[in-house]
Amino acid sequence: MSAQAVLTVAAVLFSLGLYCVITRRNAVSILMGVELMLNAANINLVAFSNLSLGGQGPKVEGHMFVVFVVLLAAAEAAVALAIILSIFRRMGTVEADRMTSLKE
Amino acid sequence: MNEPLTVNYVWLIPFLPLCGAFVNGTVGWWLQKRFGRRPNGAIANAAVWGAFLISVQLFLTLRGLPPEQRALVNHLYSWIPVGQLDVALSFTVDPLSAVMILVVTGVGGLIHLYSIGYMAHDKSVWRYFAYLNLFTFAMLVLVLADNLLLMFVGWEGVGLCSYLLIGFWYQDVEKAKAGMKAFIVNRVGDFAFLAGMLLILWGAAGYWDDAGRYTMTGGTLSVDFRWLASATTYLQGKEVLGVSLITLACILFFIGATGKSAQLPLYVWLPDAMAGPTPVSALIHAATMVTAGVYMVARLNFLFALSPAALTVVSGVGAATALFAATIGFAQRDIKKVLAYSTVSQLGFMFIGVGVGAFTAGIFHLMTHAFFKACLFLCAGSVIHAMSGEQDALKMGGLAKKMPFTFWTFLVSTLAIAGIPGLAGFFSKDEILWKAFDTANPVVAWWPYLVWGMGATAALGTAFYMFRLVYLTFAGECRADEETKHHIHESPWTMTLPLVALASLAAVAGWLGPPGVFNLPNTFEHWLEPVFGGAARHITSRESGHGAEWGLMGLSVALAVAGILAARAVYAKNGAEAARRLSGRFPLIHQFVFNKYYVDEIYAALVVRPFMGLTRVLGWIDAHIVDGIVNLVGKVTAVFAMIDGWIDLYIVDGMVNLTAWIVIAVGRKAKTVQTGRLQDYLYVMAGGAVLMLVVSYMVERVFGGGR
Numbered sequence: 117m118s119a120q121a122v123l124t125v126a127a128v129l130f131s132l133g134l135y136c137v138i139t140r141r142n143a144v145s146i147l148m149g150v151e152l153m154l155n156a157a158n159i160n161l162v163a164f165s166n167l168s169l170g171g172q173g174p175k176v177e178g179h180m181f182v183v184f185v186v187l188l189a190a191a192e193a194a195v196a197l198a199i200i201l202s203i204f205r206r207m208g209t210v211e212a213d214r215m216t217s218l219k220e
Numbered sequence: 221m222n223e224p225l226t227v228n229y230v231w232l233i234p235f236l237p238l239c240g241a242f243v244n245g246t247v248g249w250w251l252q253k254r255f256g257r258r259p260n261g262a263i264a265n266a267a268v269w270g271a272f273l274i275s276v277q278l279f280l281t282l283r284g285l286p287p288e289q290r291a292l293v294n295h296l297y298s299w300i301p302v303g304q305l306d307v308a309l310s311f312t313v314d315p316l317s318a319v320m321i322l323v324v325t326g327v328g329g330l331i332h333l334y335s336i337g338y339m340a341h342d343k344s345v346w347r348y349f350a351y352l353n354l355f356t357f358a359m360l361v362l363v364l365a366d367n368l369l370l371m372f373v374g375w376e377g378v379g380l381c382s383y384l385l386i387g388f389w390y391q392d393v394e395k396a397k398a399g400m401k402a403f404i405v406n407r408v409g410d411f412a413f414l415a416g417m418l419l420i421l422w423g424a425a426g427y428w429d430d431a432g433r434y435t436m437t438g439g440t441l442s443v444d445f446r447w448l449a450s451a452t453t454y455l456q457g458k459e460v461l462g463v464s465l466i467t468l469a470c471i472l473f474f475i476g477a478t479g480k481s482a483q484l485p486l487y488v489w490l491p492d493a494m495a496g497p498t499p500v501s502a503l504i505h506a507a508t509m510v511t512a513g514v515y516m517v518a519r520l521n522f523l524f525a526l527s528p529a530a531l532t533v534v535s536g537v538g539a540a541t542a543l544f545a546a547t548i549g550f551a552q553r554d555i556k557k558v559l560a561y562s563t564v565s566q567l568g569f570m571f572i573g574v575g576v577g578a579f580t581a582g583i584f585h586l587m588t589h590a591f592f593k594a595c596l597f598l599c600a601g602s603v604i605h606a607m608s609g610e611q612d613a614l615k616m617g618g619l620a621k622k623m624p625f626t627f628w629t630f631l632v633s634t635l636a637i638a639g640i641p642g643l644a645g646f647f648s649k650d651e652i653l654w655k656a657f658d659t660a661n662p663v664v665a666w667w668p669y670l671v672w673g674m675g676a677t678a679a680l681g682t683a684f685y686m687f688r689l690v691y692l693t694f695a696g697e698c699r700a701d702e703e704t705k706h707h708i709h710e711s712p713w714t715m716t717l718p719l720v721a722l723a724s725l726a727a728v729a730g731w732l733g734p735p736g737v738f739n740l741p742n743t744f745e746h747w748l749e750p751v752f753g754g755a756a757r758h759i760t761s762r763e764s765g766h767g768a769e770w771g772l773m774g775l776s777v778a779l780a781v782a783g784i785l786a787a788r789a790v791y792a793k794n795g796a797e798a799a800r801r802l803s804g805r806f807p808l809i810h811q812f813v814f815n816k817y818y819v820d821e822i823y824a825a826l827v828v829r830p831f832m833g834l835t836r837v838l839g840w841i842d843a844h845i846v847d848g849i850v851n852l853v854g855k856v857t858a859v860f861a862m863i864d865g866w867i868d869l870y871i872v873d874g875m876v877n878l879t880a881w882i883v884i885a886v887g888r889k890a891k892t893v894q895t896g897r898l899q900d901y902l903y904v905m906a907g908g909a910v911l912m913l914v915v916s917y918m919v920e921r922v923f924g925g926g927r
Contacts, residue, residue, distance in 0.1 A: 212898070216896060
């Protein structure tokens with residue numbers, strides 16, 4: 117499997133995540149878009165890690181990074197969902213463009 | 221020439237009255253409110269009597285010196301050092317100024333004492349004493365001054381105080397106007413004085429060559445009297461406009477003296493000056509200030525002696541004034557007016573004296589006149605005080621019994637002024653008349669006869685009108701109404717004591733200078749010899765001899781007695797009736813004389829009214845033309861300002877507003893970019909990132925070929 121194919125998949129995934137973040141109004145959907153973009157980045161990390169750098173064989177630094185990112189993503193999702201939940205309780209909605217109280 | 225001795229406390233003499241004036245002038249009103257009128261009078265008296273004691277001390281010091289060294293100088297500091305000119309603030313005590321300071325502080329002190337009683341009912345005594353002390357200060361500066369300019373300072377100072385005191389009761393418009401009249405008439409003379417001083421300085425500072433160009437000579441210049449005396453040689457022979465410079469300067473100085481000493485034609489202010497309190501009339505308008513002109517001529521004796529023409533003018537004006545004022549005295553009813561014209565007349569005598577080069581005689585008469593005329597005025601004040609302010613002699617009469625002190629002192633002084641032998645006025649007046657007769661006049665040969673004749677006639681008139689006054693005031697029945705009559709009383713001791721002192725002096729002071737034929741030591745002449753000795757060399761006697769002197773003396777005594785007898789014949793019984801009868805018989809002459817020959821009216825027509833007309837014209841010019849120009853400028857400015865304001869409002873502000881408006885409009889448009897929605901920002905960010913990728917790819921493709 118060539119690195120190019122893997123990177124293409126990652127790019128597509130990132131674009132979809134970005135599209136999701138930009139277009140969706142539901143905060144939970146936006147969070148899901150963010151997760152997609154994070155995982156696209158993870159695929160890139162693994163892919164570059166797997167590339168043979170100067171014929172020295174595969175390394176595991178990328179894989180380690182990915183594990184940390186997944187971990188942080190889980191924590192981030194927990195915090196974000198908690199915030200969204202509390203917003204919902206307070207304002208009765210999770211629509212991102214309705215949350216304008218800082219603007220006023 | 222001897223260098224004069226230095227004495228460093230002469231300045232105290234004028235300084236003490238200045239302190240008195242300062243204290244009364246600043247806290248006097250408070251003292252009067254808090255402690256009554258006593259402290260004001262006490263302070264003023266202490267100041268003057270202190271100055272008197274120092275004067276006596278200096279007089280004794282002077283007497284202890286050999287005659288040719290009798291001059292004490294107190295140089296305080298260099299007042300106006302400018303270029304070659306150096307005017308010092310310094311005081312001199314020489315025999316002449318010693319006489320003057322003794323008269324000013326002595327007679328002045330007695331009048332200060334008298335004022336305590338006289339002003340006892342006035343509501344602003346503090347102001348009165350402050351002015352009186354200030355006057356004493358100025359007068360002492362005048363007589364002690366070492367130079368002409370400092371003398372001029374005192375000269376102006378006494379003029380100011382005279383104005384302030386004539387108008388002391390300024391609520392009365394007539395009195396305030398009398399003060400202004402005195403001030404303005406004096407100003408005419410002061411101008412001439414200043415001009416004379418400048419002329420002398422100009423003449424002494426340089427010379428004219430044949431082409432008429434003026435060149436300054438080097439060396440220091442001064443206006444002090446010793447320097448001027450030594451500069452006369454340099455002044456002699458110089459001419460201005462065809463007249464000898466010395467003569468012109470002397471005549472200018474003399475015009476100054478006619479203003480201050482009330483001589484023709486500037487005497488008009490003195491009778492009006494009687495509006496002031498009577499002690500003021502005694503001090504300023506009889507004893508001291510009005511004699512300043514005589515003092516000034518005597519002080520400048522070294523100049524006047526060199527100009528026979530100027531001396532002729534001086535003696536002529538003096539004689540004319542003596543006679544003229546004496547005739548006005550015949551018809552006056554106001555007791556103070558009679559004394560005022562008498563003062564003018566006596567000042568004329570003094571000018572006859574100095575005008576014939578008999579400076580000693582002039583100063584002698586100045587001194588004796590200070591005694592008897594101050595006494596007469598103070599007696600008049602005492603009478604007016606007793607008569608509750610009445611000044612019309614026709615409404616008096618019979619006061620001799622009720623006011624013995626006043627009557628006897630008045631009588632002694634009247635006899636003195638009339639020229640009865642043994643009393644002071646006889647000696648001084650006779651000395652003047654004798655010198656007027658005996659001194660040769662190189663300009664007009666018959667001048668001595670004319671001057672003597674006018675003087676003798678004036679002396680006759682003096683005896684007549686003075687005794688007319690005595691009879692009207694003190695003899696016969698009292699013509700006052702019952703109310704006034706009830707209040708008549710002798711004055712308190714503060715008022716009678718000065719009367720007695722002055723009358724005693726008026727009686728005996730004459731023996732200081734007895735006539736030459738008496739073969740007695742002439743103390744006064746010896747005393748003034750160091751001052752006038754130099755000038756005396758230029759005066760020539762006609763050597764009329766002792767017989768003539770005895771004869772003239774007898775004649776003047778006879779005239780005096782004749783005047784007294786005539787007055788007695790007319791006024792002794794029922795004086796007021798006689799006065800009315802006389803004026804009824806010669807109504808035209810009486811009206812003419814009573815109205816003082818209409819001189820005031822002539823001056824009003826010739827000088828005052830044209831001047832007022834001129835001021836009105838100038839006022840109109842000022843109000844319409846000058847103000848018109850000013851208003852026009854104002855209006856033009858206002859129009860400019862309006863245009864400027866319009867430009868400011870619409871163009872400048874418009875530009876500012878436009879800028880602001882543009883910023884607001886742009887801001888309003890730009891505001892919409894900031895939606896506050898994160899997704900929009902992210903969208904733009906992503907678009908930007910894509911754009912950058914595309915651009916970098918394109919750049920790689922186009923320019924990357926080189927790699």
